[in-house]
Amino acid sequence: MRIFGLAGWSGSGKTTLMAALIPEFVSRGVDVSTIKHAHHSFDIDQPGKDSWHHRQAGAQEVMVASGRRWALMHELRGSAEPSLDELLERMTPVDLVLVEGFKHHDHPKLEVYRHALGKPLLHPDDPFIVAIASDHRLAEFCRPWLPLADASAIASFILGHGVGLV
Secondary structure (H helix, E strand, O other): OEEEEEEOOOOOOHHHHHHHHHHHHHHOOOOEEEEEOOOOOOOOOOOOOHHHHHHHOOOOEEEEEOOOOEEEEEOOOOOOOOOHHHHHHOOOOOOEEEEEOOOOOOOOEEEEEOHHHOOOOOHHHOOOEEEEEEOOOOOOOOOOEEEOOOHHHHHHHHHHOOOEEO
16 A cells, blocks of 8 residues: 655644645545544444444444445553554555654655744754645745645655555
8 A cells, every 4th residue: 555644733724725735635536544543532332322322331442334334443451552654554445545643753754834823844953754735835945945835736646656565
């Protein structure tokens, strides 16, 4: 599988860009999956549902399945958070995995940057950031610049880049 990431500060537009890139890739015949890193406690389950009761009772894993989708929830219960590499090993192979977050992992990434946030640039300290997508081009950019609103151009860049293999 090929892997390419989006890295940036909260509020920079990573999720919006991911949502725009996925249909771009799909329209080009690329099978794509995503991994999103959450920096806080999150839950995809709902209190009171059967699967929630199973987890609360102590189940290590709970799978919920229907005719449309399935989801597997795995409780860490004090174990270490799995690395991106470990998570990728669990995914069904596709052409491209887009990664949101995991900004300190050594896969090729696009920095999503908004000057208005007042946050420092990531790419000067990360050799795996290969380009920057931003709403404005700045003189401080040391990598190729892509307009943040142009998902088609960004998708073309990602597909043309020597995307990392997993």
